[in-house]
Amino acid sequence: MPGTAHPAGTSQGLARGLAATQDGYRLNLATCGVPAGRPTAFQFTVTGPDGSPVTDFAVHQTRKLHLYAIRTDLTGFQHLHPDMADDGTWTAGLAALAPGTWRLYADFIPNTGAHATELVLSRTVTVPGKEAPVPLPAPSDSTTVDGYTVTLHAQPTTGANQLVATISQDGRPVTDLQPYLDSYAHLSAFHEGDQALAHLHPANPVNGDHGGPTLSFRALLAEPGDWRVFLQFQTAGQLHTAELTLHID
Template sequence: MTASPRTIARRRAIAAASTAVALALALAACGSSNDSSMPGMDHGAKPSVSSAAQATPSMSTMPGMGTMADGNGLSDTKDGYRLTSQDTTLPAGKQAAYRFTVTGPDGRPVTDFAIEQTKRMHFYAIRSDLTGFQHLHPTMAADGTWTADLAALAPGSWRLFASFTPNAGTGKGTAFVLSRTVTVPGTATKTSLPAATTSTDVDGYTVTVKGSPMAGMEHPLTVNITQGGKPVTDLQPYLDTYAHLTAFHEGDTAFAHLHPQTKVNGDHGGPELSFHAELPTQGNWRLFLQFQTGGKLHTAAVTLNVD
């Protein structure tokens, strides 16, 4: 049966309208995709680790780069993984061994960990006033029990962080930072946090931090190292990078690991080092920069204010 001219015209109008709608949706999708790939874009929600990695694929190829952990590390449990320990107190003024285990969603100790920056486990200790920073690499027994040999601790409340990536199970490839607190008995004397500044001195070196990160946004951060006013160009690799940068938030000791982006080229690092920073909360952060020269490890600390 042959359709009337009016019916044919109506069909053509509907088809044209459908094509226009489809084209508009396609263009909107393209525009949304481009926006989400822009560095630092939030769109009202924090991107997942996987989406952040897809947005900046080149970062995963940088020396020492691992998957950035999600969260502030202030819990002992995440996604079924738990940091457990029977140690609730540690002695003051002398070396102490802290023993702990990471259990998986099945409740069993995890023993298979991926290597991140040359180590299977990074362990940090910080006192509640952000003093006494220690960065260790504990050893694991066959049953999954880890032992971190801590240097002498001052009396007070300490938070101990375990940073790791399971190499098997449901959390395979996911970076975790879990923590627990311990008490070191004795009279605790609180140290006031040094004021925010752009530079500090350590072991004859001057470390200058450049950048103005905003809370919750990805932002580049650079560190410049000089000695006697002259640029330092003999930094040695440490943990497969030229510097390791860790940050803790004043008040709650929230954790942030700032990932290096400077390519390693033998013992010729410096004077400027680049980092990928995402500090989730406003306020003062205490940054601890570790770098190596002449076989000696240096640790510089500086306070950074984040808007």
């Protein structure tokens, strides 16, 4: 929902998203192997407590399901919106994946039974070939993407903490952010080592194409260490993804 931070993956409300099952719901992949170097129509289902594929999902963040993909070295981030067939089979258009182990996260709210809580389930897939791990970039509070400078400030504490992003272009504050998934930004953060996921949206109210330059997030980064952060925002119909490493003490 707009202006709401959605903690990922556990009933404690902390960043995780590392289990394939929760509350009777299970993420099932059509295959645990993905070919290297070419786009893939990747299929999966979500089964409910009765073991049948779930076909009824609530719309949240303008979509019925969000799929994230990232390699174990926290490279290759993808945020996709798959299509579902009548039988509950989802198909996601994965861009080409480099060799290595990847984790796929499905984020959804089932409209079945009494369950109306957001779930984030994940599984890993293997892409064959010689893996060339990329070292995690050093922590930095600023990065540039498509001519935009994104600065991210965080209080160095674990648990619930405040993240504030500022977006500028050529030294001037950006004030024409467009709504993306019902808010002015979408922030995904992955913990180095275990790939725990947190995904957040700014608390700023949406008022047409007038977002920015400052966006405030209430973060649930429960584990100390380095987090790879992907901040997605939209201007003039174009989606931008800023990447940086954030350290939490």
